[in-house]
Amino acid sequence: MTIQESARTSEERPQRADARRNHELLLVAARELFEEGADPSMEAIAKRAGVGIGTLYRHFPKRIDVVEAVYRDDVEQVATVAERAVLELDPWEAVDVFMHAFVSYALGKRRFLNELREAFEKNPELKSASRERLDGAVRLVVETAQRAGVVRTDLTSEEIYGLVGSMCMSASLTAEQCERLIDLILDGLRVR
Amino acid sequence: MTIQESARTSEERPQRADARRNHELLLVAARELFEEGADPSMEAIAKRAGVGIGTLYRHFPKRIDVVEAVYRDDVEQVATVAERAVLELDPWEAVDVFMHAFVSYALGKRRFLNELREAFEKNPELKSASRERLDGAVRLVVETAQRAGVVRTDLTSEEIYGLVGSMCMSASLTAEQCERLIDLILDGLRVR
DNA sequence: TAGTATACGGAGGCTCCCTCCACTTAGCAA
DNA sequence: TTGCTAAGTGGAGGGAGCCTCCGTATACTA
Known part of the structure; x- marks a missing residue:
């Protein structure tokens, strides 16, 4: 240049x-x-x-640029939900609201998984950056709730992210089942 | 009818x-x-x-029928290598020959992974049948060698299949690296 | 208000997948 | 060998999708 x-x-x-x-x-x-x-x-x-x-x-x-832009935007929106929830809601409500937002985000991705994979292949930075952004969002919400004593501390936010993420990607579970299972998971996380 | x-x-x-x-x-x-x-x-x-x-x-x-036919044919060929190797070679040689054939088969699949995934989606029977056929092939070769005392018995054939299969699918390893790593794996499997 | 860089829009080129059907041929029966 | 016909062949062309090109329009600046 x-x-x-x-x-x-x-x-x-x-x-x-x-x-x-x-x-x-x-x-x-x-x-x-x-x-x-x-x-x-x-x-x-x-x-x-x-x-x-x-x-x-x-x-x-290119077509793939649309896929990428939509995905980046979605990731950003979910991460923003986390940040706002932590600021505006009490710690447990923040976990609850964020997890539901996360599940609905992840279920939406099922629709264009193939296209997304292509985008990841073409541009690995997209994958790692999104992963990091989402990981940070989960950590923020979960650790805030853990410090407040409303979420059990024998699980890390990575483990929770892994559990919820893989549930959403499972081909054998319907969206409805995932929505119900997230409530079960939340129930298990909560300290009363 | x-x-x-x-x-x-x-x-x-x-x-x-x-x-x-x-x-x-x-x-x-x-x-x-x-x-x-x-x-x-x-x-x-x-x-x-x-x-x-x-x-x-x-x-x-349909295009996908070509993908499916090629894949079925490939699986069949690898499985046949296993069966012939067990009959015609000594047990360790059979493991060696088969594993190299398996790696080269699996690396070839990388090329059209996306199309293959689509075929699996459209026709789940294809996936389960191939999985079973390959699983049987690995088991045949490995267990024959284990009975002959030339392969360690503290690993199951499923575990070995899992290890080699995931290595081949790893996006971060080149084909050349996989070829070298399979020799390392074989070395570790062997009882001397 | 005039001038210009910026942005818009859609006709059309190119490449695919796939269909249709006129033509060809392998295999059989006499 | 010959003639018949079901089975098989091949490629023109329909339709859809991605993308380019360029004449036209418009948001900004001075």
Whole structure:
């Protein structure tokens, strides 16, 4: 990169308002469609967002970039739930709310597991970064509750993450079963 | 099914010679292409086999049927190696030859793991049947060697299968590393 | 308000998967 | 050997999806 280029990079104009709006619309549309079913086409995503196909490709040059963006956004949302819950709720409620949010996030991922795996393959950083972010979120919520004495301390947050995560990914459990099992797990975690 | 239909089914004419030949050619071509790289198109498979696209579709109505057929064939070949090795070689040599064949089979699968997963999803019987067939092959070779006193008996064949299988599927190990590690494993298994 | 960099949108190219059907041939019976 | 026919072949083309290109529109700046 030349000096001029690097200078231009740092004093770049901000994105135009319509571009920012469309980026957001596309992300929302894509997430909806991924959650609804299998493999929405790029055309379908653009249409749902109410923009042209060219605009979609301007924002996400390849299909896999859409998958990646939706996933990053989802991870961010779950992590944010953790942070807000710890601040705004009492420690046990925070565990309860976060775990349910986590399960619903993870169950949503089942829909496009194959595409996600491809994204991980293409870009290993995506996998490790998300893993870390989620791990941190679980740790924050669980350890806060442990310090408050409302969650048993003979389990680490990694173990709990592992248990809940693998339950959600299990092909033999339905979403409904997972929703019920998370209550069982929460019950087992709680100190009364 | 009517009586006539079931009667016809059992006394059906055998496949014509050209059909049998083309089926075999297609299977060979498909395996070659899958091993060579990623995602050969149906056109490419037909071309490599030297037949028209229509012929390919007569033998394998969907792309996934090609994947499935190649996989079944591969599993069969590895299992056959086990059976022949036990009959024709001394017990330790049989373990050695079979394990190397198994690793090379498993490494080949990395190429089209995604397609394979789809095939498993669509047809769970494929997965369980192959798993059983391979499990039996490992057991045959290992237990024969254990009875002959050349392989340690404090490990079960399932454990060995698990170890070698997961090594081959590990994304962080190259094929070359797996080839070297299998020798290390074999060394550890051997009773001298 | 005019000028311009930025962004939009969709026609169309390319590559796939798969279908359809006119043509060919292996195998059988006379 | 010959003729018949069910079985098999091959490839043009339909349809869908990913992505590119570029003429048009518009948000920002001065």
